Amino acid sequence: MCWLSCCTGSIDPEEEILLRQKKAKNFNVAVVGDTGCGKTNLIYRFTRGKLPEKDTPSVLDTDEVEIIRKRDKIKLYIHDTSGDEGDARVRNLAYQNSDVIIICFSIDSEESRQNVVANWRTDIRHLCRDTPFLLVGTKRDTRGERGTKVVSKKDGAKTAKTIGAICYLEFSAFEGTRSNRQSKVIFGRAIQACLDNLDDALDDRGCCCC
Structure with missing residues (x-):
């Protein structure tokens, strides 16, 4: 499938941006949730295959990682956000620049789920x-x-459906290589969501492949 041009010939600037992103496959991933729910552990398992040495609260830390998926090189900019109310302004920047969002909550806290x-x-x-x-x-x-x-799990899946999430997944940071595999599944779903969203946006604009 070729995304370098549209069958109609000319494209507007917004379409050109979408097409360029489709070709480059660079995506911003915002990871949000309550403070202490394990966002950083999830990111570390995916990007480094281990847990962080220190438990340091994040305000807005960004990890850049390249992966190969179905022969395509994909670059992710993963934004680890703070759950503190006082950091809302910085967190909002991550929201507004994101291509996909991962909402985390602690399954051992009903309050975390309600949030x-x-x-x-x-x-x-x-x-x-x-x-x-x-x-x-x-x-x-x-x-x-x-x-x-x-x-x-049933209540977690029900919450996901209620808020319109594309899926519900669970994660433990303390299961060694299994945790690493879990993190890859989670970010794999995030990547697929980015690709699907781009396809939908291009379809909505009437852009076709050559």
């Missing part, structure tokens, strides 16, 4: 309503702990 609907989905609706997003339940390893009340 998905009350805070994070509301932010997306106001700032980037057309951006696709995933819902990820972190700290999956707590599900087996005695005396710990956790959000069930």
